[in-house]
Amino acid sequence: MNVILFGATGMVGQGVLLECLREPAVERVLVVVRSGTGRTHAKLREIVHGDLLDLSAIESRLAGFDACFFCLGVSSVGMGEEAYRRVTFDITLAVAQTLLRLNPGMAFIFVSGSGADSSGSGPVMWKRIKGLTENALLRLPFKTVAIFRPGLILPQHGVTSRTRLYRLIYPLLQPFGPLLHAAFPRSVTTTARIGRAMLGIARNGSPKAILTNSDINILSQDAKGVL
Secondary structure (H helix, E strand, O other), X not given: OEEEEEOOOOHHHHHHHHHHHHOOOOOEEEEEEOOOOOOOOOOEEEEEOOOOOOOHHHHHHOOOOOEEEEOOOOOOOOOOHHHHHHHXXXXXXXXXXXXXXXXXXXXXXXXXXXXXXOOOOOOOHHHXXXXXXXXXXXXXXXXXXXXXXXXXXXXOOOOOXXXXXXXXXXXXXXXXXXXXXHHOOOOEEEHHHHHHHHHHHHHHOOOOOEEEHHHHHHHHHHHOOXX
């Protein structure tokens, strides 16, 4: 399996990349980033490309992939609607449409967020734009489109968040991870489980279009036996 990953420097993307590199069934991983990951591995290739709205300069390197794991995203805090839409909707669709043309048989998995508004018309800006993005992706004729709507995500295996506030909070939560999983099994997942669930979907398809933390956790366990 050959995988292309966007957002590999973010918390979720870091975790997904680690799972891809650990998985024997994955032969090649290409990460497209705006700044380097600093990571090296025999099956890892990296493209640093600043303008994700225009991939024409690197298109020749984006063909031959079985799955795209799209983990690129930003917090809406302090962002106006136009800027947030550009990153969340415009870039995502530009990437997806390019990859669909080059790899029509691929699976495309998009990390959205818990509470995304499928109506695309609600009052909360980030929920509305996430919902519009989800809807647009689900209309594209990929082999598989899966939308992940995670709630609380705990980083594992040395993964860190780029958001300063989260870097302060997550170390405090980490010792309570097992308790949080036990108390809130439908609300808590991990970066590793997200990665394993994505790999399972890339190999076997998705049981549904939109997946929450409870779905992700189930799929991550199932994936152990099929990859």
